[in-house]
Amino acid sequence: MTRRTVITLVSVAVLAAGPLAATAVADPPARAEAAGAVVADAALPLDLWLDGTGSARKLTYWTRDSADQPALSTGVVFTPAGAPPPGGWPVLSWEHGTVGIGDDCAPSVTGRSDRDNGFLATWLKQGYAIVATDYIGLGTPGVHAYLDGRAEAHAAIDMVRAARAVDDSLASKWVAIGQSQGGGAAVFTASLATRYAPELDYRGAVATGPASNIVDAATLVGPGTTFGSSHITAYSAYVLNGVKAARPDFDLDSYLTPQGKQLVEDAKTLCFGPLADRAEGLSLGQLLSRPLSDGDFVPVARSVMDVPLTGYDRPLFIGQGTNDTDVPAPLTAKLVADMTLAGTHPEVHVYPGKDHSGAMLASLADSVPFVARLFV
Incomplete structure (x- = not known):
């Protein structure tokens, strides 16, 4: 169908x-x-x-x-x-x-x-x-x-x-x-x-x-990233979901740790305040198993998010x-x-x-x- x-x-x-x-x-x-x-x-x-x-x-x-x-x-x-x-x-x-x-x-x-x-x-x-x-x-x-x-x-x-x-x-x-x-x-x-x-x-x-x-900023993010806040981590979970929703063939899971997969899944139902609370103490690096600059993330995300x-x-x-x-x-x-x-x-x-x-x-x-x- x-x-x-x-x-x-x-x-x-x-x-x-x-x-x-x-x-x-x-x-x-x-x-x-x-x-x-x-x-x-x-x-x-x-x-x-x-x-x-x-x-x-x-x-x-x-x-x-x-x-x-x-x-x-x-x-x-x-x-x-x-x-x-x-x-x-x-x-x-x-x-x-x-x-x-x-x-x-x-x-x-x-x-x-x-x-x-x-x-x-x-x-x-x-x-x-x-x-x-x-x-x-x-x-x-x-x-x-x-x-x-x-x-x-x-x-x-x-x-x-x-x-x-x-x-x-x-x-x-x-x-x-x-x-x-x-x-x-x-x-x-x-x-x-x-x-x-x-x-x-x-x-x-x-x-x-x-x-x-957004994509330019994301290229700086990987497993070692410690900067950010619970708000930035929550936004990032929505961003990752957004790329996958817009481009269903994108292999999002290959970028995520088990913690990352869970937060991205939680983001599908939690509104911003509760998701930011859930992300408290969780760094961007803990979400990722490899840098976002690797693989297809950048070209795929640019086709979705780059402002004309x-x-x-x-x-x-x-x-x-x-x-x-x-x-x-x-x-x-x-x-x-x-x-x-x-x-x-x-x-x-x-x-x-x-x-x-x-x-x-x-x-x-x-x-x-x-x-x-x-x-x-």
Whole structure:
């Protein structure tokens, strides 16, 4: 049975499952797996609403993975309270940071951190509709391919398509915005948005603490590695899972110790906080039986995770804190330098003394007027 057949059968099962509370199934599209086609549309529980929400719905929709195969994703549509402006609410497609790769970690299921709730509510109160993908595999079949940038970008773009299919108060003009994992995803989104969805009016992107140069950092890691923290070890377990999920033929086990195999397996179900707790006292070197610079890891991982340096035809905002230990500033500095050498010139904002979350929140002073200009 092919992967396409399995996904199609899953979709049929969703559609045939019978009536669910407050759930409506969209009219069948011309092609069942068309990108952005909505499979299910349900009211989002009130306890998951953002402050200032007028209405909120959870969608299940079709998108494409990085191999251009059909895949299901879920996400939420938040619209502001009040009447939409002429032409409809301008749209922000939110790409979230690391929460985990298990189904129970999906923000549409568990809700969002206080940081993210406050950040998104700020945008909602500015008069933007927010569409927020969970990404492929977070609440839908398969393992979430963590940091598979093209798959994440497709899910974010198709979330705009899906939202507009069920809510005619949304405009076609939209901006991508993301933090951390989602910051890297937003940069990927910026590189392909107009080509992937030419019928939409893509205006630009905002990325803070964007995950980048992951593979370059990984080439320094091997059995003798002792640096890092429980957070870095947890991120690494998700990264290794992400490469395997995106490229199933990759021989991940050949790189892992028994401890590494166990933590990578635990990462499939544990959300970030519990996984970081599980990784306490476990160094990166204890996960690995050989250096990641050996064998196929580097070329395979680069095909999944390397952020594009060209293809940007709309403005791109990159924000970075100097005290960020989750996405260290040198990685973002290298991304910007490589982009500049390739002829891409993002608008860069550096936030002295700010850590990963602090830079995200500090960026609002600059990103709010940046986005406002994009919609003029």
